[in-house]
Amino acid sequence: MGGAAWLRSGFAVAVSQPRLLGEAKIRVGAPSRMKEMSYREALHDALVEEMRRDSSVFIMGEDIGKHGGTFKVTEGLIEEFGPLRVLETPISESGFVGAAVGAAMMGMRPVVEIMFADFITISMDQIVNNAAKMRYIYDGDMAVPMVLRAPQGAGVRMGVHHSQSFEAWFAHVPGLKVVIPSTPADAKGLLKSAIRDDDPVIFLEHKLLYSVKGPVPEGEHLVPIGKADVKREGTDVTVVATSLMVHRALAAADRLQKEGISVEVVDPRSLQPLDEETLVASAAKTGRVVVVHEAPGPYGAGAEIATVIGKSAFGYLDMPIERVTAPFVPVPFSPPLEDFVIPGEDQIVAAVRRTLGLAA
Amino acid sequence: MGLNDDDLVKMYRWMALTRRFDQRVCELQHQRGIPELQHASIGQEAIGVGACYGLRPDDVILPSLRTRAAFLVKGISPERQMAAMYGKATGAGRGKETSHHMGDRQLGVVAGSGVVGGSIPVGVGVALAFKLQGKDSVCLTFFGDGATNRGDFHEALNLAAVYDLPAIFICENNLYALSMPISRHLRVENIASRAAAYGMPGVTVDGNDVIAVHEAVQDAIARARAGKGPTLVECKTYRWRGHSERDVKQVYRTSEEVERFKALCPIKRLRDLLVSRGTVKPELLDGIDAEVAEAVERAIEFAESSPYPSPEEALNNVYAR
Numbered sequence: 001m002g003g004a005a006w007l008r009s010g011f012a013v014a015v016s017q018p019r020l021l022g023e024a025k026i027r028v029g030a031p032s033r034m035k036e037m038s039y040r041e042a043l044h045d046a047l048v049e050e051m052r053r054d055s056s057v058f059i060m061g062e063d064i065g066k067h068g069g070t071f072k073v074t075e076g077l078i079e080e081f082g083p084l085r086v087l088e089t090p091i092s093e094s095g096f097v098g099a100a101v102g103a104a105m106m107g108m109r110p111v112v113e114i115m116f117a118d119f120i121t122i123s124m125d126q127i128v129n130n131a132a133k134m135r136y137i138y139d140g141d142m143a144v145p146m147v148l149r150a151p152q153g154a155g156v157r158m159g160v161h162h163s164q165s166f167e168a169w170f171a172h173v174p175g176l177k178v179v180i181p182s183t184p185a186d187a188k189g190l191l192k193s194a195i196r197d198d199d200p201v202i203f204l205e206h207k208l209l210y211s212v213k214g215p216v217p218e219g220e221h222l223v224p225i226g227k228a229d230v231k232r233e234g235t236d237v238t239v240v241a242t243s244l245m246v247h248r249a250l251a252a253a254d255r256l257q258k259e260g261i262s263v264e265v266v267d268p269r270s271l272q273p274l275d276e277e278t279l280v281a282s283a284a285k286t287g288r289v290v291v292v293h294e295a296p297g298p299y300g301a302g303a304e305i306a307t308v309i310g311k312s313a314f315g316y317l318d319m320p321i322e323r324v325t326a327p328f329v330p331v332p333f334s335p336p337l338e339d340f341v342i343p344g345e346d347q348i349v350a351a352v353r354r355t356l357g358l359a360a
Numbered sequence: 361m362g363l364n365d366d367d368l369v370k371m372y373r374w375m376a377l378t379r380r381f382d383q384r385v386c387e388l389q390h391q392r393g394i395p396e397l398q399h400a401s402i403g404q405e406a407i408g409v410g411a412c413y414g415l416r417p418d419d420v421i422l423p424s425l426r427t428r429a430a431f432l433v434k435g436i437s438p439e440r441q442m443a444a445m446y447g448k449a450t451g452a453g454r455g456k457e458t459s460h461h462m463g464d465r466q467l468g469v470v471a472g473s474g475v476v477g478g479s480i481p482v483g484v485g486v487a488l489a490f491k492l493q494g495k496d497s498v499c500l501t502f503f504g505d506g507a508t509n510r511g512d513f514h515e516a517l518n519l520a521a522v523y524d525l526p527a528i529f530i531c532e533n534n535l536y537a538l539s540m541p542i543s544r545h546l547r548v549e550n551i552a553s554r555a556a557a558y559g560m561p562g563v564t565v566d567g568n569d570v571i572a573v574h575e576a577v578q579d580a581i582a583r584a585r586a587g588k589g590p591t592l593v594e595c596k597t598y599r600w601r602g603h604s605e606r607d608v609k610q611v612y613r614t615s616e617e618v619e620r621f622k623a624l625c626p627i628k629r630l631r632d633l634l635v636s637r638g639t640v641k642p643e644l645l646d647g648i649d650a651e652v653a654e655a656v657e658r659a660i661e662f663a664e665s666s667p668y669p670s671p672e673e674a675l676n677n678v679y680a681r
Binding site: 058084085087089090092094095096097098099100101102103104105106107108125126129130134135136137138139140141142143145174175177197198199 | 420453454456457461463464465470471473474475478479480481482483484485486487488489490491492493499511512514515516518519522523676677678679680681
């Protein structure tokens with residue numbers, strides 16, 4: 001079963017996975033020794049390394065102890081760090097996210113796991129009105145160095161309350177940082193950076209990415225927050241994509257390459273702050289832009305990206321900016337319904353062809 | 361911790377200062393208007409004073425909307441508080457937030473949320489940090505009767521109990537949540553009885569008896585420092601003025617009721633106690649009244665003569681980097 005078909009099937013099974021990055025060139029920092037690992041393992045390693053490095057780092061969440069977390073990211077941590085630094089919580093998202101704010105204000109570095117991003121809604125007041133604003137209220141004489149990590153996304157047949165993508169909500173709140181890694185290397189590097197960051201960081205994972213494997217630099221590997229990554233260089237069209245959609249964009253790019261269309265895939269990695277420079281430079285180079293994200297289109301992250309590019313690269317654009325997103329509906333459960341709403345490789349290919357003025 | 365006359369006189373001064381501050385701000389609000397809308401704590405002074413008197417510098421408080429006294433006792437000066445009400449650069453936070461929600465890192469004051477009840481989990485987090493750091497410091501979180509109906513109250517108290525945290529929850533039950541009387545917004549006689557739902561002790565005290573408040577909170581602090589976990593302390597009191605200085609008519613209650621509760625004034629009760637014991641002369645207390653009146657006038661002058669922050673400061677300090 002080829003990579004693209006596997007992705008559309010929506011099952012994340014822990015058997016050997018195809019290398020979904022195709023022939024994309026992966027840009028990494030100085031270290032040249034790489035280790036192949038899954039996104040899940042990369043997150044796990046980031047947590048272990050940061051907890052060993054800094055005793056103020058601790059994790060909180062439901063079932064993160066012996067159970068290892070619903071998506072098994074925290075497996076083994078309680079055995080090494082004990083039940084205070086791996087603090088299991090009752091079902092009280094508002095309470096324990098607020099507690100993370102208070103603990104962070106007193107010098108700790110909590111990393112809160114929310115089981116499904118959909119449940120972050122319970123704690124929105126604590127995030128928006130406390131975490132995001134404390135530093136401002138103290139006019140700078142305070143910090144809230146917490147990380148809130150959660151899996152987003154559809155494709156697992158879990159219905160309307162377990163499949164959403166909320167990055168645009170958080171990116172719209174002054175005081176929050178938002179990162180959304182698509183590869184194991186980015187997941188590890190960004191989680192380490194997020195933990196060391198003195199601002200509250202919303203760290204958005206994807207359920208279907210946990211088993212995806214990729215090369216991760218050995219040794220200390222940090223990815224800066226606020227820096228996009230060109231996952232694939234190209235010259236004809238820029239495709240800006242986030243999270244799982246990066247992989248679908250790369251698959252689409254492989255397919256389009258066979259027709260002689262050269263697609264550049266840019267992964268913002270951070271949505272707040274957004275690396276406008278890299279996005280605009282790519283748009284100026286190619287003159288055509290397709291933005292892809294899994295969240296519904298209206299008021300999504302794509303609206304911001306398109307506006308930023310539209311303003312600063314206006315003179316370079318040959319066509320209006322396209323968006324490929326879910327339709328403006330909740331994510332349904334039944335497999336054919338769910339598959340219909342998640343943006344796929346075909347839609348990305350079609351959008352690229354549209355922006356080149358080609359027939360669909 | 362036993363209170364001697366010196367302590368009681370100090371507590372009298374704190375209450376008198378709080379009262380005078382709020383009285384003068386209410387006058388100014390109606391005379392010439394000040395930027396912040398005052399939510400007067402007049403009538404409730406004994407709670408903040410009784411609870412915060414004798415705290416250590418490493419203890420932390422998280423005041424409610426209406427705990428002026430707590431900010432004062434913990435060390436934010438009348439000058440800085442008044443300047444904060446005026447939105448001046450010399451106020452705590454340089455005008456970023458109202459004086460209801462001041463924070464001061466060095467003094468151990470955590471800024472409360474403008475969303476009623478939203479602070480309670482944050483206070484639990486402060487106490488959690490103390491436990492993780494192996495400290496015996498405590499965190500006092502204040503809130504009104506209305507806030508106890510929030511889900512955050514439920515979640516926070518439960519967390520404090522299951523983690524055995526040094527968190528003291530102080531409910532300032534003034535019998536009204538804005539216009540809604542307690543008889544219509546909850547079905548329990550005493551809010552302290554809600555503590556049983558979380559497996560923690562709950563105690564109800566006369567919130568206008570500064571000594572009773574102090575003793576109840578000190579007991580809770582001793583438990584917390586000994587690692588025995590959280591306590592809910594309910595202090596029954598009464599708010600003399602409206603919810604805010606816009607709520608002048610107070611259509612939801614009678615003036616007879618207000619007058620009845622004014623007779624239970626916490627300041628008058630302490631004065632009467634001290635004078636009746638004969639060890640403190642009324643002239644001493646009169647002198648304190650005059651002194652705090654002076655202090656408040658100085659605070660007003662300070663606030664009025666202080667500059668505003670420059671408008672561009674609105675863009676500062678959103679992020680650490």
